[in-house]
Amino acid sequence: MSEIPEKEAGRPGSGPRPGPRPWSGPRLRAALLVLPLLAFVGVTFLAPLANMLVRSVYDPVVADALPETLERLRAWDGQGLPDEAVYEALAGEVLAAREDRTLGQVATRVNRVQSGLRSALTRTARRLRNVDEGPWSDAMIGIHAAWGETGTWRALREAGDRYTARHYLNALDLQRDPEGSIAFQPEDRQIYLFLLWRTLLVSLGVTTLCLLIGYPVARLIAHAPPRRANLLLILVLVPFWTSLLVRTTSWIVLLQNQGVLNDMLVYLGVIGDDGRLAMIYNMTGTFVAMTHVLLPFMVLPLYSVMSAIPRVQTSAAESLGATPWQSFWRVYWPQTLPGVGAGCLLVFILAIGYYITPALVGGSTGQLISNLIAFHMQSSLNWSLAAALGGILLVCVAGLYLLYDRLVGIERMRLG
Amino acid sequence: MTTITTTTAGHGFWHIAYLGFCALVFAFLIAPILVIVPLSFNAEPYFTFTEGMLRLDADAWSLRWYRQIVEDEEWSRALANSLFIGVSATVLATALGTLAALGLSNPAMPARRFATGLLISPMVTPVIISAAGMFFFYSNLGLAQTHLGLILAHAALGTPFVVITVTATLAGYDQNLSRAAASMGAGPLTVFRRVQLPLIAPGVVSGGIFAFAASFDEVVVVLFMGGIEQRTIPRQMWSGIREEISPAILAVAVFLIVFAVLFLLTVEWLRRRNAR
Numbered sequence: 154m155s156e157i158p159e160k161e162a163g164r165p166g167s168g169p170r171p172g173p174r175p176w177s178g179p180r181l182r183a184a185l186l187v188l189p190l191l192a193f194v195g196v197t198f199l200a201p202l203a204n205m206l207v208r209s210v211y212d213p214v215v216a217d218a219l220p221e222t223l224e225r226l227r228a229w230d231g232q233g234l235p236d237e238a239v240y241e242a243l244a245g246e247v248l249a250a251r252e253d254r255t256l257g258q259v260a261t262r263v264n265r266v267q268s269g270l271r272s273a274l275t276r277t278a279r280r281l282r283n284v285d286e287g288p289w290s291d292a293m294i295g296i297h298a299a300w301g302e303t304g305t306w307r308a309l310r311e312a313g314d315r316y317t318a319r320h321y322l323n324a325l326d327l328q329r330d331p332e333g334s335i336a337f338q339p340e341d342r343q344i345y346l347f348l349l350w351r352t353l354l355v356s357l358g359v360t361t362l363c364l365l366i367g368y369p370v371a372r373l374i375a376h377a378p379p380r381r382a383n384l385l386l387i388l389v390l391v392p393f394w395t396s397l398l399v400r401t402t403s404w405i406v407l408l409q410n411q412g413v414l415n416d417m418l419v420y421l422g423v424i425g426d427d428g429r430l431a432m433i434y435n436m437t438g439t440f441v442a443m444t445h446v447l448l449p450f451m452v453l454p455l456y457s458v459m460s461a462i463p464r465v466q467t468s469a470a471e472s473l474g475a476t477p478w479q480s481f482w483r484v485y486w487p488q489t490l491p492g493v494g495a496g497c498l499l500v501f502i503l504a505i506g507y508y509i510t511p512a513l514v515g516g517s518t519g520q521l522i523s524n525l526i527a528f529h530m531q532s533s534l535n536w537s538l539a540a541a542l543g544g545i546l547l548v549c550v551a552g553l554y555l556l557y558d559r560l561v562g563i564e565r566m567r568l569g
Numbered sequence: 570m571t572t573i574t575t576t577t578a579g580h581g582f583w584h585i586a587y588l589g590f591c592a593l594v595f596a597f598l599i600a601p602i603l604v605i606v607p608l609s610f611n612a613e614p615y616f617t618f619t620e621g622m623l624r625l626d627a628d629a630w631s632l633r634w635y636r637q638i639v640e641d642e643e644w645s646r647a648l649a650n651s652l653f654i655g656v657s658a659t660v661l662a663t664a665l666g667t668l669a670a671l672g673l674s675n676p677a678m679p680a681r682r683f684a685t686g687l688l689i690s691p692m693v694t695p696v697i698i699s700a701a702g703m704f705f706f707y708s709n710l711g712l713a714q715t716h717l718g719l720i721l722a723h724a725a726l727g728t729p730f731v732v733i734t735v736t737a738t739l740a741g742y743d744q745n746l747s748r749a750a751a752s753m754g755a756g757p758l759t760v761f762r763r764v765q766l767p768l769i770a771p772g773v774v775s776g777g778i779f780a781f782a783a784s785f786d787e788v789v790v791v792l793f794m795g796g797i798e799q800r801t802i803p804r805q806m807w808s809g810i811r812e813e814i815s816p817a818i819l820a821v822a823v824f825l826i827v828f829a830v831l832f833l834l835t836v837e838w839l840r841r842r843n844a845r
Contacts (some may be wrong), residue, residue, distance in 0.1 A: 564682070
């Protein structure tokens with residue numbers, strides 16, 4: 154902030170100031186220039202993210218449709234069956250919800266807490282029209298046995314919470330057991346932790362592979378004569394600029410069963426025609442294509458750090474008796490660490506949220522957490538769960554982003 | 570460069586192994602993109618080289634897939650959508666991003682690091698999360714399945730590229746030039762228009778190209794938010810890859826590769842101009 158008095162000093166009529174005022178001229182002017190974009194990004198990008206996070210913990214549909222039932226259920230101790238009053242309220246509200254055509258939404262949500270309750274609700278609403286008076290409990294249990302079970306009412310009460318951590322628990326394969334404490338889902342229903350774990354492993358693997366093959370290449374480019382360096386750099390930049398879908402298509406063309414690589418191997422006699430390798434629509438496909446897409450993000454930061462290292466240093470080390478390995482490990486490598494950190498973090502951040510490539514070439518075994526979010530957005534329509542999974546992924550990425558800022562500095566991010 | 574070759578002859582093998590390894594990595598990077606080009610001239614509806622193609626039989630090569638995409642209305646509408654959405658989003662992103670970069674480059678900017686972090690965040694947020702969030706939010710505003718919604722979304726995703734590029738260019742801009750102009754009586758707007766903008770123009774244009782390329786290649790937001798009327802080239806390719814695989818996609822891919830090379834060369838040319 155010391156630049157401000159210095160700048161101000163050059164202006165006629167303004168002497169040196171004791172310190173920057175909160176909103177003095179230059180500060181205000183700078184802030185006003187940034188403000189339009191901040192507002193734009195706030196409305197078009199940050200607000201949608203915030204909205205999604207709210208959706209992951211807030212769902213008023215059931216609470217709005219069955220207010221009286223839920224109010225009366227609050228007096229219930231959670232043991233046995235609730236009073237007749239609760240049945241009466243539910244009967245009335247289920248019929249009303251059917252009239253408003255909101256019953257479907259309510260049933261879907263209750264069903265997510267305990268499967269099987271969708272039909273209980275819809276069938277009850279359909280048949281209750283023929284019932285004129287109580288006792289409602291007998292009538293409802295007669296229509297569907299679920300109303301005679303304690304678990305049903307617990308599920309209904311849980312689905313009625315406006316604010317809930319349920320979706321986050323679900324997204325981590327957890328659930329509340331009847332006593333209210335948190336426990337793992339039954340083994341056969343655990344999928345999300347496994348996918349999170351797989352996503353982490355794949356991201357780590359891709360990052361490591363990118364570093365292993367990117368480091369030598371970046372070093373070669375950084376220390377080549379300028380003209381050759383430019384040419385080699387183009388070889389890295391062409392894939393960087395080429396459409397992601399084009400690159401994914403390329404890998405399908407190369408790796409599929411009747412693809413170029415398999416044809417070549419069969420032609421060369423390495424494999425028989427019936428022994429074609431399954432290299433795509435599985436984890437191999439995801440891994441290879443992701444490495445290809447993310448490699449430039451490793452090479453470019455490495456290159457920019459390496460090209461600032463004077464070549465004479467390693468020569469000097471070797472002339473003083475160091476072996477090539479020693480001069481690399483003790484002199485060269487430590488100086489490239491900022492590039493290694495920047496490249497690895499960038500690749501890891503991009504890998505962990507990867508969607509397009511796994512969706513197109515991952516088959517069923519190469520799917521990552523992003524694909525699951527897309528599945529819940531588009532197929533199962535469990536948007537709250539999608540939002541919770543998105544929230545978890547967002548926290549991971551935000552943490553890495555802050556780490557990147559601390560280690561590398563966001564303002565030092567370069568493109569191409 | 571002689572220093573490299575003076576390493577003793579005993580390292581010769583390792584040096585050649587090193588070069589060989591690098592050659593393989595370069596091949597890994599570039600070969601998948603190159604292989605698309607000849608295959609797009611396949612006369613048969615296959616994704617691999619036919620025997621005729623390998624014999625360089627003239628009949629085995631054809632332009633039929635190029636003819637197909639040129640004649641197909643879906644592809645031309647997709648191109649029109651891509652260009653309209655891309656150009657509009659780019660104009661918006663470039664204008665807002667350049668202004669913001671000017672503010673961020675000013676040492677007096679308050680909370681600069683925080684503001685930069687927020688403004689760059691659309692670039693590092695996984696696109697599936699952005700797309701999901703935008704889908705909910707834009708649907709509520711009635712902007713889903715409209716061109717305007719996609720333009721706003723793509724502009725938001727494109728602004729970080731402009732901010733980064735223009736900020737980098739401004740780091741090399743000599744603020745004394747602005748002061749000199751101001752001391753000779755030019756108002757702030759004149760200083761910007763006549764002195765600063767012409768000098769940072771290469772950075773602004775590069776940022777714009779990055780933003781356009783990002784929109785031109787974006788498929789997830791379009792997938793979530795776009796309707797039939799908003800199908801873009803990447804969206805069309807997406808269904809091409811998923812549903813009816815036809816070599817017509819390869820012909821489109823070749824066009825996109827040509828675009829990519831043009832973008833790349835322009836940006837590199839601008840960068841070199843700027844460096845001088």
